[in-house]
Amino acid sequence: MNPSIHPTALVAPGAQIDGTVEIGPYTVIGPHVKIGAGTTVGAHCVIEGHTTIGRDNRIFQFNSLGAVPQDKKYAGEPCELVIGDRNTIREFCTFNIGSPGGGAVTRVGDDNWIMAYVHLAHDVLVGNHTIFANNSQLAGHVEVGDWVILGGFTVVHQFVRIGAHGMTAMCSLLFADQPPFVMSQGQPAGARSMNFEGLRRRGFSPERIAAVKAMHKALYRDGLTLEESQKRIAELPGRFVGSEGDVAMMLDFLRTASPQRGIVR
Structure with a gap:
């Protein structure tokens, strides 16, 4: 079975695209990209680098996945972006590959709901079942546990960790680690309660x-x-x-x- 690729899309030789994948108009797929069964990629996306995307993901239009990190130390090493299964990635998101100084992999787990304009910098690690509202911005080496919810315009400083089941309010600015279950708010963010609901x-x-x-x-x-x-x-x-x-x-x-x-x- 051949993938459904729009005639205007550019898929480089060497890309591994499952036969059930759909790729929209004017999308560009690089030679080291792998895309699993049932995934759909919208129009005007660029997926490049050593990027692996799992099954049944919905990638909407105008996304940039697998570009080199915004890190002056990066010198072309074959670092990776790995995205799991059943994720929804809305418009205008930017996910960079990892860097040699941080494990060399940016990783997104399964069943995540990622809204428009989200940025995942190099070596970010995202668990499963998270929700990132519009314009959430994660700097390099950030770690996000399972079931975390980030309010719109949340900004997370590099190397910060957010524990499982946590939540941030809109426009929160995280400079410190946020333990599991905690709900935070503010600039800088402070703990307000636990995510009981x-x-x-x-x-x-x-x-x-x-x-x-x-x-x-x-x-x-x-x-x-x-x-x-x-x-x-x-x-x-x-x-x-x-x-x-x-x-x-x-x-x-x-x-x-x-x-x-x-x-x-």
């Missing part, structure tokens, strides 16, 4: 949500140091049934937080 929608039990509330209290309400907060959080599985995994994820994140950036407060 999101957890309910994902089927978290009342016990697990109560444990997240207790983590929020330890981190932000009781005036504890970060070390004291971690000790209190470590005791929570004995109080809340089913919270072991959530507590372990929080403690792992806090233990690896950058001492220079710290966490959002």
Whole structure:
């Protein structure tokens, strides 16, 4: 089966395009690109570099995927952009390949909903089931966990991490690591609450949500140091049934937080 490629599209020899792929008018596909089954690519896109795109993605018009990083140190090394399955990528997004100094791969997981004008710089790592609203801008080496929601015009400083199930408000500016479950707002962003409604929608039990509330209290309400907060959080599985995994994820994140950036407060 041959892919459905518009006559005006330019697909370089060497590109590996599954027979079920659709490519729209005036799109340009480079020689090192791989696109998996069921993916659709709209008009006027440029997909270049060592870019691998999985199955059943919807890539809308006017996207630039796989361009070289905006990094003066980059010298043409064969770094990668890897996009998983079932992602929606709306108009005017720019995803760059990785860089030799950061693992050499920019990676997007599965089932993400990425709105217009989103920028993913080199070596960004995005998990699964995220939502990035319009104009979210991620600098190099940013890491985003599963189920994160970024409000429109969120800007994330390089090397910052955002833990799973977190959320930012519109126009937030993140300079520090944001732990799992946290909702932040502001310039610079500060912690406002935990994403309790999101957890309910994902089927978290009342016990697990109560444990997240207790983590929020330890981190932000009781005036504890970060070390004291971690000790209190470590005791929570004995109080809340089913919270072991959530507590372990929080403690792992806090233990690896950058001492220079710290966490959002």
